Amino acid sequence: MRARRPLGAVRSARRGVCSWAAVGLAGLLLAGCQTDHPQNTLTPQGPVADTQQNLWYVVFVIAVVVFILVQGLILYAVFRFRDRGGDDQSIPKQVAGNTRLEIMWTIIPAIILAAIAVPTVKTIFDLAAVPSDPLEVRVIGKQYWWEFEYTGEEGQGVVTANELHIPVDRPVYLTMESIGQQPTDPTGVIHSFWVPKLAGKQDVVPGHQRTMTIEASEPGRYEGQCAEFCGLSHANMRFVVVADAAPDFEAWISSQTEPAASPTDELAAQGEQLFTERTCIACHAITGYEGAEARVGPDLTHFQQREKFAGYILENNDENLTAWLKDPQAVKPGSQMPNLQLSDADADALVAYLRTLE
Incomplete structure (x- = not known):
């Protein structure tokens, strides 16, 4: 007959398995950390x-200090007052109703909360303030894309989609x-504007105007996305x-104020005609x-510049572009662009x- 393993050995083996599982899980989580990720x-x-x-x-x-302190006290209590067996079954000294202790563990959390609240409130007010001499941009969240309208005198009413150009070292309001x-339709859905390397999230709510400031210290491309589930293609929003150097930004603004170029070849001219006939012009x-x-x-x-x-x-x-024009829903489910049943020639x-359109 096969001998049974001692209960202590079984428990020890289980603890070993759990420990290695915890280490493996921690390693898996750490593997997801990437310092050069565009949205780090x-x-x-x-x-x-x-x-x-x-x-x-x-x-x-x-939070780390509080966590270590609390967990340390819990572990101390677990080991210090564990059941040691034997005849001594006395209950450890109880502290319920100890006025001094109750005052202490009321005051200490209050101090901790104050230490968090003071810098938090200051930061909230600092970030809510309107910066001096900002570039002003209106951001409109739609399903499922972003529209940027440069509303200040400097922006001259330029409108773009999904690409927001800003000058380096200047606040953008x-x-x-x-x-x-x-x-004119206020009935949208809640979105959340998020550029991780430039600022935290800001919910964009139908019927309400929200404001925030962003600013880039270095030229580059900073990826953002909608961070609030808003429908089928939320992940595709x-x-x-x-962020451009000041001269490059001024050149970009100047180019955006120019009217669209007229087609110079026959195929493009056919496309311009289709733009009107296939109701593209309606949207x-x-x-x-x-x-x-x-x-x-x-x-x-x-x-063409995008x-x-x-x-x-x-x-x-x-x-x-051809795949998108022929079947937008296959590329981006829930998109408002309909399938126009284009032939290959029309799509081309x-x-x-x-x-x-440069």
């Missing part, structure tokens, strides 16, 4: 993100809202903030194109026309 919150690239991270470190350090399918604006003033969909005036499209998920190349013509 621990590598701030602007004063707003720096301020928020400094507050986070204060709260984190306090964002006024944000969510709307429905028409510019991305954008990028492009998309093109500066300088008569009748193309709707803003249900993205402004296409300088579409690195990506369709909520900043597709590289701006002919293959992706529209692609050729969009390529002229």
